[in-house]
Amino acid sequence: MKKIEILTIESLNRSPLTIEGYLFEGSDPKAASVAIVGAMEGKTVLPLYSASKLVEFLRNEIGNKEKIRGNILIIPSINHYALNLGERFWPLDKTDLNMIFPGYGAGETTQRIAHKVFEALSGYDYGISLETRNDLSSCISYISLLQSGYEDIPSARKCGLRLIHHKEMKPTDTVSLQYNWQLWGTKALSIICPSDTKIETDGYKEIFESMVRFLYAIGSIEYKVMLGYDSNIVYNKGIEIVKTPKSGIFIPTKKTGASVAKEEMIGKIINALEGNVVHRIFAPCDGVITCVYNNGLILENALAFRILKNASA
Amino acid sequence: MQIKEIFSSQLPVGEKLTIKRNRFSPTEEKSGNKRVSIVSGIHGDELEGQYVIYLLATWLANNPNALRGTIDLYPGVNALGIDSITRGFPIYEVDLNRSFPGGDKEFLPGQLVDALAQDVKGSDIAIDIHSSNIFLREIPQIRINKEFSEATLPLAKKLNCDFIWIHDAVTVLEATFSHTMNKLGTKTLVVEMGVGMRLTKEYGVQLLNGILNLLKSEGIIVTDEEYEQREPFSSEIGDVFYINSPKSGLFVAELNHCAMIEKGQKVGSIVNPLNGEILEELFAPNGGIMFTLREYPVVYEGSLIARIFGNPDNEKN
Structure with missing residues (x-):
C-alpha cells in the first residue's frame, strides 16, 4: 500500500488540509481498477468509517498482495475541515464539494480541491462515491445511479444491495462527482448510506460488504463474500x-x-x-x-x- | 396594497413559517395590464434587496394613482434564513437558489420554491435582487444568462446599474429562480449589489431609480418624474479578469471597491498576523473597473479577491 498526497492547502489558523489516498497496487495490470471516495461532507460519518474499514481490510485482512489484482485507490475523506467541526459543507463558504466537479485548477478554493481530487480519480475503470441523502432523511443503504446516458447498471448490480435508484438527472447533478466521473469514462456509482452520525459496531457492514463484493465481482480482489441481493431497479414513480x-x-x-x-x-x-x-x-x-x-x-x-x-x- | 401568504408551514414548536407577498394593484384593473414581481432574500444572508423593496413599497404607497399595472413584492423568501443569518434554508442546509423549480412532492425547501415560482408565474417581468454574499462586495450589476439575453438585455439597460454581465448558459444554473422563471415566460433579471449581511443605502436608492425607470418605460407606472440613468458597462465589449488568492492568510485591501484600476496596480496583500510577514502582494492583471472586491478578509488559496472588467491588455481602460 502506498499513501499518496493528493492536495495540501494551507490555512491561516488551522493545520493544513492534506487530502490523502491509499493506493493498493494490483498484481495484474489487466485487472479492473477501482477508486473509492468516502466523506465529501462533514456529517457523512458512515461513509468515512466504511472507507477507512476498507483500507484496513485491504491492508491487514487480505494482506497477500497477490490477492489484490487490480489497482484500488481509496480516499476516505476529502473534507476533514468540515468533519472536524461537525459542519456539513466546506466550513468557510458552505460550498457542497459534491456540487463543484470536475473543479477548476485556477478557480476558487473548493474548485481547486475538486480539480485535484478529480485528477487523482481519473482513469479508473470503476468508481464508488459514498454519500448520504441531502434531504434531512436517513435511508436503507442503496445505489444511486444517475440517468446520465453513461451509467452502467450491470456493474451497479455487483454491489448486491437491495435497491438501485435509477435517478432522473437534475441540473445540480451535472456538477456531481458521479456524473463527471461517468462523463470521463469511469463506470461510477454512488452508494447512499444511512445518515447516522453515531456508529454502532457493525453499522458499516452492509456498505463495507457491498464494496468487497463489488471488488471481487469485477476481479479486483480474490476474496469471496456471501452473495448479495439481486438488486431491484427503482424509479421515482x-x-x-x-x-x-x-x-x-x-x-x-x-x-x-x-x-x-x-x-x-x-x-x-x-x-x-x-x-x-x-x-x-x-x-x-x-x-x-x-x-x-x-x-x-x-x-x-x-x-x-x-x-x-x-x-x- | 394586499398582503398574502404564498407559502406557510407550521414549525414544530409554537411558530409558523410564512412567505409573504405584497401586491400593489391599479385602482382601475384593465385587461392587458402588465405585472412585475420583485423578489429578494432567496439567500438568507443577503439583505440589500429588502431595503430596495422597502423603498419601492414606500413609493407605491405614496403614489397610488400612478399605478397602471400590478407590482408584487416578495422581500423575504428565505424568511428563516434571514432571521438566523443563514444563506441556505435552515435545518435542511440547502441553497434555495439551487432547488428550483421544486415541486409539491419534494422535500420542504422544494415545496417552498415551487410555491414561489407558481405565484410569480404569469408576471411579465421579474427582478431577483441578490447581495453577492458575505465574502464579496459588488457594484450594482445585472447578471444575464446568454440563453435569454435577447429578451432581458433591453430591460437590464433600464435598471440604472453599473455593469451588465452576460454569462454563458451553465446547466447547474438551471436550478435557479431566474432560469426557472425565464423558462416559464417571465423575463427575469438578477441583480447583484453590495455585500451580504449589510445594507448599502446609496445602492438601494440607485436601484430604486432604475426599477422606477423600468416601470415607467413599460407603462406600469405613470409619473412626471424623470429618472437619470447610468450607462452600464457591458460584458459584451470587454473581458472579466479574476484575481484569486495565491496563498492562505489575511487579505488587506489597498484600494476601494469600484475603483478604476490600471494594469499592475496593487490591489492588496496577503499577510500572516502571527509573524508579521507579507505572504503575497497582489496586482491587477488588467486595467478596468474593479467591480468585485473581497470583503471578508480570511482567505484560502484560491479565494476570490477581485474581479476587473476591461478591455484586454489595455493599460488604462
Missing part, C-alpha cells in the same frame, strides 16, 4: 411520498427497511408543548420504507417517509 400535515415531535414507529402494509401505522406527531398525539401517520400502500425523516422535530408538510411500493420492486 415507484416511490410513495408520505408528508405530515401536522408539525411537532416526530416519532417514527417503523424503521428504514421495514416492510409495511397499507394503513399500518408508521409514525406519529406529538404536540411539542402539550404532549398529545396530533396526527398518526399510516402507510398509504404495501411496501418497504426506504427513507425516514431524520430529526426529532418536524415541520408541517415535511416529507416523513418514502415507501417503495411493492408492485414497483
